[in-house]
Amino acid sequence: MIRRIPQQPRDRGIPDATVARLPLYLRALNGLAERAVATVSSEDLAVAAGVNSAKLRKDLSHLGSYGTRGVGYDVQYLIYQISRELGLTQDWAVAIVGVGNLGRALANYGGFVSRGFRVAGLLDADPEVVGDHIAGLVVEHSDELESVIAKRGVSIVVIATPATAAQAVCDRVIASGVTSILNFAPVVLTVPAGVDVRKVDLSIELQILAFHEQRKVNGGPVMGEEWAGEVS
Amino acid sequence: MIRRIPQQPRDRGIPDATVARLPLYLRALNGLAERAVATVSSEDLAVAAGVNSAKLRKDLSHLGSYGTRGVGYDVQYLIYQISRELGLTQDWAVAIVGVGNLGRALANYGGFVSRGFRVAGLLDADPEVVGDHIAGLVVEHSDELESVIAKRGVSIVVIATPATAAQAVCDRVIASGVTSILNFAPVVLTVPAGVDVRKVDLSIELQILAFHEQRKVNGGPVMGEEWAGEVS
DNA sequence: TCGACTTTGTGCATCACTTCACAAAGGCAC
DNA sequence: GTGCCTTTGTGAAGTGATGCACAAAGTCGA
Numbered sequence: 001m002i003r004r005i006p007q008q009p010r011d012r013g014i015p016d017a018t019v020a021r022l023p024l025y026l027r028a029l030n031g032l033a034e035r036a037v038a039t040v041s042s043e044d045l046a047v048a049a050g051v052n053s054a055k056l057r058k059d060l061s062h063l064g065s066y067g068t069r070g071v072g073y074d075v076q077y078l079i080y081q082i083s084r085e086l087g088l089t090q091d092w093a094v095a096i097v098g099v100g101n102l103g104r105a106l107a108n109y110g111g112f113v114s115r116g117f118r119v120a121g122l123l124d125a126d127p128e129v130v131g132d133h134i135a136g137l138v139v140e141h142s143d144e145l146e147s148v149i150a151k152r153g154v155s156i157v158v159i160a161t162p163a164t165a166a167q168a169v170c171d172r173v174i175a176s177g178v179t180s181i182l183n184f185a186p187v188v189l190t191v192p193a194g195v196d197v198r199k200v201d202l203s204i205e206l207q208i209l210a211f212h213e214q215r216k217v218n219g220g221p222v223m224g225e226e227w228a229g230e231v232s
Numbered sequence: 233m234i235r236r237i238p239q240q241p242r243d244r245g246i247p248d249a250t251v252a253r254l255p256l257y258l259r260a261l262n263g264l265a266e267r268a269v270a271t272v273s274s275e276d277l278a279v280a281a282g283v284n285s286a287k288l289r290k291d292l293s294h295l296g297s298y299g300t301r302g303v304g305y306d307v308q309y310l311i312y313q314i315s316r317e318l319g320l321t322q323d324w325a326v327a328i329v330g331v332g333n334l335g336r337a338l339a340n341y342g343g344f345v346s347r348g349f350r351v352a353g354l355l356d357a358d359p360e361v362v363g364d365h366i367a368g369l370v371v372e373h374s375d376e377l378e379s380v381i382a383k384r385g386v387s388i389v390v391i392a393t394p395a396t397a398a399q400a401v402c403d404r405v406i407a408s409g410v411t412s413i414l415n416f417a418p419v420v421l422t423v424p425a426g427v428d429v430r431k432v433d434l435s436i437e438l439q440i441l442a443f444h445e446q447r448k449v450n451g452g453p454v455m456g457e458e459w460a461g462e463v464s
Numbered sequence: 465t466c467g468a469c470t471t472t473g474t475g476c477a478t479c480a481c482t483t484c485a486c487a488a489a490g491g492c493a494c
Numbered sequence: 495g496t497g498c499c500t501t502t503g504t505g506a507a508g509t510g511a512t513g514c515a516c517a518a519a520g521t522c523g524a
Contacts, residue, residue: 017511023439027418041471050420054474054513061473069472069520086439087446094438101340105333111418111435116442156441179448180441186259186343188282196444198437203343205430206326207255207318209388209412210348212428214319216411249481273501286483293503301489301502 018059041072093120095154098161107135121148149176250291273304325352330393339367353380381408
């Protein structure tokens with residue numbers, strides 16, 4: 001789902017699979033920090049994050065040697081290093097386009113603010129919704145998209161519009177210079193090289209669960225059922 | 233994130249990576265079907281789904297030989313086959329636990345119903361919320377969890393509670409015989425073998441975007457900044 | 465200071481997924 | 495029919511992630 005920019009050869013080459021797990025480690029570490037744990041072994045942290053300890057160590061080794069042999073990792077120091085690597089030591093302005101049920105949930109989601117993401121704008125095309133106060137912000141009209149992005153230094157845009165509006169919003173957002181997009185609309189967005197799109201589709205996860213559930217129940221798809229439609 | 237059940241050697245062994253893409257193909261096919269397209273080549277379908285055509289063909293070959301050489305795939309037939317493989321030809325009763333902003337958004341999300349998922353129950357621990365009408369359902373108290381699961385044949389549970397409540401809900405749900413859980417709470421759930429948990433964490437996706445965004449801007453993490461905390 | 469013990473960091477083998485490239489299969493025109 | 499053209503399905507090579515197993519490096523008690 002990520003199109004890597006070819007001209008920039010990832011300087012220290014952290015594998016995508018590792019990057020995807022760093023937030024997981026970060027959350028586990030924050031949990032430990034809250035309980036005032038000073039150091040943690042790769043084994044314990046791996047359990048807390050739900051991964052294999054060898055994998056954890058290899059992942060962390062991509063960031064540098066931040067552990068102490070015989071002891072483990074300093075929790076605070078590791079939190080800082082992972083945060084820095086992920087770019088969470090700086091403040092990111094995020095705009096959410098589409099303030100339906102999902103957009104509202106996202107605007108109110110505490111997990112953003114606590115990790116350096118600041119919701120700097122809420123936009124919707126529906127005049128009914130424009131003007132509403134949500135999570136301390138006033139919903140603005142989609143027409144303001146470009147100016148909101150420019151004026152508030154938005155660098156990441158969340159698209160939570162209906163599927164039909166998503167590509168148009170995406171195009172405008174990219175034209176405004178944004179190169180990181182989180183897409184909740186159930187469409188494949190077409191973007192130029194250099195733009196990162198991550199997609200979250202709630203129903204896909206359920207479909208994957210249904211697949212496994214079916215296997216448990218039936219030991220596979222129902223074979224007796226026959227195709228009732230017409231074929232060519 | 234999925235713990236595969238070891239005793240059941242996936243009968244026709246469809247790779248996890250393939251299963252994760254089938255919903256994507258299904259959506260692309262539904263789009264084509266709406267536009268009354270009768271057949272589609274692997275190349276065209278691949279573009280619509282945003283993947284490589286060789287990968288698409290290999291994925292579909294795991295389901296069987298449903299294409300016609302020189303022509304392509306019959307859209308309706310392929311929709312049926314993928315749906316059957318994913319278990320979407322049957323009706324799945326889903327319960328959503330935790331009716332906050334996210335739970336509400338999920339209850340109202342159209343993508344579920346249209347794919348054979350029926351929201352059969354909404355539960356929350358907050359007496360303020362119990363009794364609310366959402367998406368045609370009345371929110372029930374979490375105490376009813378076990379009876380709702382049993383009486384309405386719920387086989388998939390969505391956890392959208394605060395992090396602190398998630399594990400307890402999870403345990404009760406599993407005790408009621410459910411083995412498929414979709415978790416939105418930002419915690420690693422501990423479950424026995426044979427239970428599938430899929431996790432969606434909205435802030436993780438943003439963190440991954442921030443990582444790539446930072447690389448674009450700075451060419452890597454800010455190196456001048458030094459660690460200000462105390463170590464050991 | 466030393467030796468026992470713990471835990472990291474990593475080379476290596478393995479496994480899974482991706483991509484290429486092409487033979488086999490079918491449709492279609494004549 | 496026959497031969498050309500298109501597109502599938504798949505062996506095989508390539509790429510990347512995983513997990514084992516252990517040497518290296520450090521702590522800590524005596």
